[in-house]
């Protein structure tokens with residue numbers, strides 16, 4: 001393995017590159033703004049587009065008005081509605097084939113993180129003909145502009161509508177490929193809170209905690225810039241203030257709108273400063289156990305933050321202010337502890353346990369190996385861990 005100095009130099013390089021990225025993305029926010037899609041495509045003179053979504057979205061008729069609007073504008077929409085949770089590389093390849101077969105010129109992805117991630121990978125495969133998902137996995141390996149890409153999230157969590165990343169599962173190997181490249185940032189993000197109204201309570205909690213974990217990881221990572229820290233703080237404050245309301249009342253329009261913005265802010269933060277070991281470990285666990293990403297993150301987050309120790313005291317003490325749990329005059333250590341306790345209380349409200357009972361000791365080695373392979377090349381984590389450090393966290397996560 002490289003030395004810690006070598007790793008830190010590499011992380012610093014990638015953080016600087018990502019931190020300097022200009023934000024050229026167009027962001028459109030508002031109720032009913034899904035219908036802005038047609039206007040955007042018409043403005044670009046596109047006549048054939050690929051719409052990526054789930055079978056449920058089509059069945060529920062959520063897209064009917066958009067589809068008739070596209071027809072009126074004489075824009076042919078080829079629909080790929082085969083995306084399932086934790087999409088596989090085969091799904092992304094089928095999606096890319098549909099794009100090519102239809103002679104499409106652009107992509108609109110309407111759905112949760114799975115849909116947007118799958119569409120991103122499909123777009124990356126379209127512009128890299130002959131390459132496989134493995135070929136473009138890792139950092140900066142897409143290397144080409146994707147087709148014009150509109151992302152419309154229907155959950156408030158992954159932030160994929162603004163991030164430079166996507167995760168895709170290799171079903172045979174039970175492995176999640178992280179793909180990070182600035183070319184994966186969509187051209188346009190449409191945030192339409194109407195689409196998230198009525199989302200089931202559990203999904204609301206899991207996706208909200210996922211967004212929270214993005215903001216926390218980007219904030220506690222090394223080398224973060226002011227704009228990243230500002231976005232992360234904003235997201236954390238908004239999530240603590242609104243997630244319980246949205247969980248209790250799925251039709252709370254103000255809470256839904258606030259969470260969609262928070263998810264975007266948290267996504268913006270990780271675009272510029274990456275995630276950390278919460279995500280690296282979560283991806284490894286998620287691929288083996290097929291549990292929801294946000295659920296795993298909710299359980300992992302307090303354990304990972306505690307294991308970082310004093311390296312994150314100052315950052316977490318600052319975040320305690322955002323969560324409204326810091327005490328004037330208390331030490332950074334005490335306020336950091338108050339923040340971790342607030343995270344645990346939040347997850348208790350959502351009925352999420354503190355331990356992951358499903359986790360089996362026999363998988364610890366593989367999980368640790370995969371988590372380090374994902375985290376250590378690039379993520380500017382607060383403390384660089386080795387295999388034993390990760391296994392220590394897994395033991396706590398499995399047994400409490």
Ligand SMILES: [Fe+2]
Nearest residue numbers: 158210279293
């Ligand atoms: Fe995440």
